[in-house]
Amino acid sequence: xxxxxxxxxxxxxxxxxxxxxxxxxxxxxxxxxxxxxxxxxxxxxxxxxxxxxxxxxxxxxxxxxxxxxxxxxxxxxxxxxxxxxxxxxxxxxxxxxxxxxxxxxxxxxxxxxxxxxxxxxxxxxxxxxxxxxxxxxxxxxxxxxxxxxxxxxxxxxxxxxxxxxxxxxxxxxxxxxxxxxxxxxxxxxxxxxxxxxxxxxxxxxxxxxxxxxxxxxxxxxxxxxxxxxxxxxxxxxxxxxxxxxxxxxxxxxxxxxxx
Numbered sequence: 346x347x348x349x350x351x352x353x354x355x356x357x358x359x360x361x362x363x364x365x366x367x368x369x370x371x372x373x374x375x376x377x378x379x380x381x382x383x384x385x386x387x388x389x390x391x392x393x394x395x396x397x398x399x400x401x402x403x404x405x406x407x408x409x410x411x412x413x414x415x416x417x418x419x420x421x422x423x424x425x426x427x428x429x430x431x432x433x434x435x436x437x438x439x440x441x442x443x444x445x446x447x448x449x450x451x452x453x454x455x456x457x458x459x460x461x462x463x464x465x466x467x468x469x470x471x472x473x474x475x476x477x478x479x480x481x482x483x484x485x486x487x488x489x490x491x492x493x494x495x496x497x498x499x500x501x502x503x504x505x506x507x508x509x510x511x512x513x514x515x516x517x518x519x520x521x522x523x524x525x526x527x528x529x530x531x532x533x534x535x536x537x538x539x540x541x542x543x544x545x546x547x548x549x550x551x552x553x554x555x556x557x558x559x560x561x562x563x564x565x566x567x568x569x570x571x572x573x574x575x576x577x578x579x580x581x582x583x584x585x586x587x588x589x590x591x592x593x594x595x596x597x598x599x600x601x602x603x604x
Contacts, residue, residue, distance in 0.1 A: 349373070349393065352534030352570045359532040359568075361519060365512055365546075366537025369430045371396045373519055398515055399426030409440045416463065425515070429508045431468045431539050438504050439466040442497060452486065452493055459485050468543065471501040475544045508539065509546045513553030520565060527561040534570040541569050 349362025349372055361373045375394045402424040406414070413427055413436055414420050427433045443460040445451040452460075459465060465484055474480040480497040481489035489497075520531050539546050547567060554562040 348534045348536045348570050352532060352568060356532050356568075358530045358566075359534050360523060361516070361531065361533045362570075363512070363516060363533060363535045363540075364537050365429070365535055365540040367431045369399050369426055369512065369537070371398050371516070371519060373523060396519070399423050399430065401425040401515070404428060404511070409437060409444060412440050412444075413437050425511065429511050431537075434504050434508055435466040435468050435471060436464060438471055438500055439463075441500050441504070442466075445496070445500075451496055452481075452489060456481075456486050456489075468505075468539070471505060472543050474498050474501045475505070502545075505539075505543055505546060506549050509543075509549035510553050513550035514557070516550070517554055517557050517565075527558060527564045530564050530566070532566045532568055534568055536570045540567075541571065 347362070348364060349359065352362070353359040361371060363369075363371045372393050372395050374391045376391060400423055402422075404424055406424065406428070410424075410428060413433060414424070416436070417423075417427065417433075427437075439460060442451060443457070446454070446457060446460060470480060470483050473483065474497060479489075479494055480501065481487070481494060516533060520527070520533075524531065540550075550567060551562070554565055558565070
């Protein structure tokens, strides 16, 4: 919500905020709906919907996704987050490489101890690998062959690309809900290290939008909003304080008149 507030404060076309970093989430404005009992004082007003889209569970998973899920503290939950966010993509990459090693497709078996160790792969290492650095040397396997290093880089690209494409598809679904025919411009405020720093991540998201919407994808702008959560929280607090001040002002004026 803070990310949305930060960007929409300066750009009226901003109608969605997204986090793509250690975790992932999104929010967007929606018109309040009057419930059956008719008791809802904010009916007809705009309200912000926190999607908690990391909980989305209608995605097909691979054997490595399922292995990762079993290692987490909340198995069976947060399926999308475990396929997208920075907290999990490094571990998913490790499990894929470990599976390849166990099948004899990668490395030597004496390298297993490194890959067996949980959280031995980070998104930062994946990012550096995509930029050409030696993945295995970074995690303590200095004598990997060139084909092994190429395979590791390929796995890093696949995992990060899938993350970006899932995020892009989820974003597209929300925009379509708000504006089915993309008749207006939509600015999406995005905060988080994956979107900001991971090589090719934003480009892969953009590719999904172009595949889904063709030329209409130009009506969706993906905008980096650094520290959106913190700045947005300050903006929201300031607006709330100002509103409270305005609400109390008439009461104070009445008190003075009565004196």
